[in-house]
Amino acid sequence: MKRKPGAGGLTRGVLSGGTAADRARDQQADEVRDRVRLMIEITARAGEYRRGLVAAARRLSPEEAEILSDLEGHGLQVPQLRDVLRGGHVLVDDPALYEAWRSAKGSHPRLSSHHRDIDKTLYPDIGMRGHLVREKLHGRTAKGTWVQLEKTPAAFGGSKLPSVDDLRHLMDYLVYRFTGSNVGPWGLSRMTERRPMYLSPVLAVPTSLSPPVARVLTQALRRIEASDDTTAVSADLAARFPPPDRPDLAGELGRALSDRAGRGLFGNSEVWVTQTPSRAAAAVLRERREQVPTDVRRTGGWS
Incomplete structure (x- = not known):
């Protein structure tokens, strides 16, 4: 696949004359994107998606790839990727993901109604736009991080007037209310905040x-x-x-x-498993005992 100048991390590193560490990091980012693209192509072969999924995967940014790669590192499998692409609500018991995704390029604070028990002034919800994720939204939970992909970005609040995207986001909300499914960038998912996908739970x-x-x-x-x-x-x-x-x-x-x-x-106690011996074994033991002379049984030894 032909890359545009500056579109690929490796090309960027070569053109900018970066250090060997920069080039290695860019090469690793390219490898992550290639792996995520492959996962998307595999999952796109089964199931129904909105048109344009594979084309969007070809334009995958390093930041988008990092999110899906991090989820894979916490146990996400290819079949589960379908729900993620369709807007499934994902919980991961790892608070470090929140900070890592918060500092990604293009991230910005977002208003949302998810997980209202969290102090949003300390842990604001974070959005990020991309060709594949459309609008990635993530935030903190009491034990870790949540993330959800949305079909339409929204920017409610502040002094901004409602935009066309805000109206479309309201339409997506109405679909959610009527169907009970999240509206993701590539379809609908029943994995909502009330019935989330749980990765790496702390048991x-x-x-x-x-x-x-x-x-x-x-x-x-x-x-x-x-x-x-x-x-x-x-x-x-x-x-x-x-x-x-x-x-x-x-x-x-x-x-x-x-x-x-x-x-x-009872991990600190020694566990002993006992079971009734088989009838055959019991018969052999009884037979051997009956064959022992009486004086041996009485004295405990042979004379």
Whole structure:
């Protein structure tokens, strides 16, 4: 594919006489764009999209490619890319993405109604326009970053008068209200803010237990600790040196302690799996025991 002067990062680096590090960085950006273009061409072979997707992918900017590449790095697969291109709402439990995309070329503060629980003065929503993403919109969540591609950019607020794009954005909103689907640059997606696509979720999130569940769980943990004491090498010593008295045993589940990992799913206890021996094995063991002389069983050895 023939590149226009200044359109490609590699061409830019050569023309500007940049350093070897600049040329390597530009070459890496070109490789990222080529990979993202390939992903788009693959996903465009199946499913229905608005016309012009592949043509827009050929004009992909480094900033647009970086966004999709970052999502791929957090687990985005080619089938999921379809919903992203159609405007699916994506959550990623990585706050660093917000800052990285915020500083990208062409980024600007945007007003939106997404995630109103976030302080927008500290973490304003950020928009960015592009041939493929049309209007990329992203912001912060309590645990990370959200992103969504929109068909029509909007610039509500401030002293600006409503533009044609603002009116089109209102039309897209009406489509969302009637269909329950986001209006993305290349189609409609059912992945809305209420039913988002979740990438790289943080699973180790502490959750509170209801009092009855916590009470039953604490009783079970105390029974396990008591059982561990009786299986010590010396039961007499185990009684003399009891384990630390922790009033909130249930609270240790999944908690990271200073000197060791939390209990997790009883991660600090040795797990023993027992099962009833098969009937054949039980018959062999019984037969061997019956064949042992009586005096051997009584004295514990051969005379």
